[in-house]
Amino acid sequence: MALADDMAASGLRVRDDMTVEVALSVMAGARVEYLFLCDADDQCTGSVTRAELAVHRGSATYTDRIRLRDVVLTLSH
Numbered sequence: 001m002a003l004a005d006d007m008a009a010s011g012l013r014v015r016d017d018m019t020v021e022v023a024l025s026v027m028a029g030a031r032v033e034y035l036f037l038c039d040a041d042d043q044c045t046g047s048v049t050r051a052e053l054a055v056h057r058g059s060a061t062y063t064d065r066i067r068l069r070d071v072v073l074t075l076s077h
Helices: 003-009 020-030 050-057 068-076
Strands: 013-015 034-038 044-049
Touching: 020 034, 020 050, 020 068, 034 068, 044 050, 044 068, 050 068
Parallel strands: 013 034
Antiparallel strands: 034 044
């Protein structure tokens, strides 16, 4: 098992096509500060924190249709 898969097994995993709004709701409901992201093949592709989503949500380009995979791409650049 790869390290990323091992880490994701111990955390809350969500699909990377989830919107930021839904992700923030999931985080609040689960009382967690981060989510592991999985692609359509259920492979862990990264993680995102509540703080990262809050910063992105406050940007001028934010819309409620932004997907987590888009946020992760923005954060990595």
